Amino acid sequence: MDIKYAKPFIEATINVLSTMAMITPKAKKPYVKNNNKAFGDVSGIVGFTTSDGLKGVMSISFSKKCAIHIVKNLLRDDIQNLLEDVQDAVGEITNMISGQARAKLVKMGITAQGATPTVILGTNHTIAHITHDKIIAIPFTTECGDFVVEFSMNK
Amino acid sequence: MTIDKNMRILVVDDFSTMRRIIKNILKQLGFTNVVDADDGTTAWEILNKDKIDFIISDWNMPKMSGIELLRKVRASEEFADIPFLMVTAEGQQENVIEAVQAGVSNYIVKPFTPETFEQKIKKIFEKKKNKK
Numbered sequence: 001m002d003i004k005y006a007k008p009f010i011e012a013t014i015n016v017l018s019t020m021a022m023i024t025p026k027a028k029k030p031y032v033k034n035n036n037k038a039f040g041d042v043s044g045i046v047g048f049t050t051s052d053g054l055k056g057v058m059s060i061s062f063s064k065k066c067a068i069h070i071v072k073n074l075l076r077d078d079i080q081n082l083l084e085d086v087q088d089a090v091g092e093i094t095n096m097i098s099g100q101a102r103a104k105l106v107k108m109g110i111t112a113q114g115a116t117p118t119v120i121l122g123t124n125h126t127i128a129h130i131t132h133d134k135i136i137a138i139p140f141t142t143e144c145g146d147f148v149v150e151f152s153m154n155k
Numbered sequence: 156m157t158i159d160k161n162m163r164i165l166v167v168d169d170f171s172t173m174r175r176i177i178k179n180i181l182k183q184l185g186f187t188n189v190v191d192a193d194d195g196t197t198a199w200e201i202l203n204k205d206k207i208d209f210i211i212s213d214w215n216m217p218k219m220s221g222i223e224l225l226r227k228v229r230a231s232e233e234f235a236d237i238p239f240l241m242v243t244a245e246g247q248q249e250n251v252i253e254a255v256q257a258g259v260s261n262y263i264v265k266p267f268t269p270e271t272f273e274q275k276i277k278k279i280f281e282k283k284k285n286k287k
Contacts (some may be wrong), residue, residue, distance in 0.1 A: 019267065077179060084171075095244050099243070099244025114245075
């Protein structure tokens with residue numbers, strides 16, 4: 001998989017978080033990840049497929065502190081139930097980034113449909129990429145902590 | 156142009172986060188008569204029990220999606236004229252065309268700002284007024 005596909009995910013992540021959560025993350029250099037260990041304590045994961053058989057996975061993984069900060073900003077409200085609010089909001093963030101990135105991938109010749117995101121909570125969890133291709137990880141920094149977006153896709 | 160701030164608004168999204176964001180924005184804009192549903196099936200039940208003036212719906216939802224709800228609303232005699240705003244992460248052109256063909260009143264691609272949201276609502280009700 002070409003590293004050029006990182007660009008739609010970087011742009012989508014910055015756009016979603018700056019528009020909806022008033023946080024402008026800075027992307028660092030993408031790298032190829034060699035294991036399934038999640039970066040943080042809270043991860044949103046979503047699969048996508050194309051009509052010609054391409055399968056992909058995108059995930060975003062936050063530290064607990066960073067997730068809480070972003071979710072508070074996103075809701076423009078206090079967190080009522082930490083577990084439920086963070087879980088639901090990270091799912092919605094994943095959904096929005098996936099949708100934006102897929103809209104940008106169309107311009108690169110890939111038209112993909114997204115599935116429903118799932119969210120995993122807990123330290124030292126893993127993220128299973130169903131594809132056999134390389135996993136590209138994009139680290140981001142923000143004023144509330146760091147997070148990582150990953151994606152992989154192959155036929 | 157003044158929009159009736161007391162109109163009954165139905166917000167449909169499977170993510171409680173997005174329902175809360177939309178309800179908070181509506182509250183900021185002065186709309187407090189809001190009811191919500193977590194998918195199209197629940198929304199349809201509410202439509203049949205309550206008097207709804209405006210529907211704001213997500214696209215991707217379990218059981219009944221937003222586009223299915225839109226088609227059902229437009230096909231019914233009773234609800235066909237209710238303004239319908241689609242709020243969705245699906246920003247691909249084919250999705251927008253599909254929604255327009257199904258009779259959507261306006262379309263917002265997530266992410267959005269409260270200002271965009273307000274403009275879309277204004278446009279919907281300006282168009283509705285001009286049709287009368």
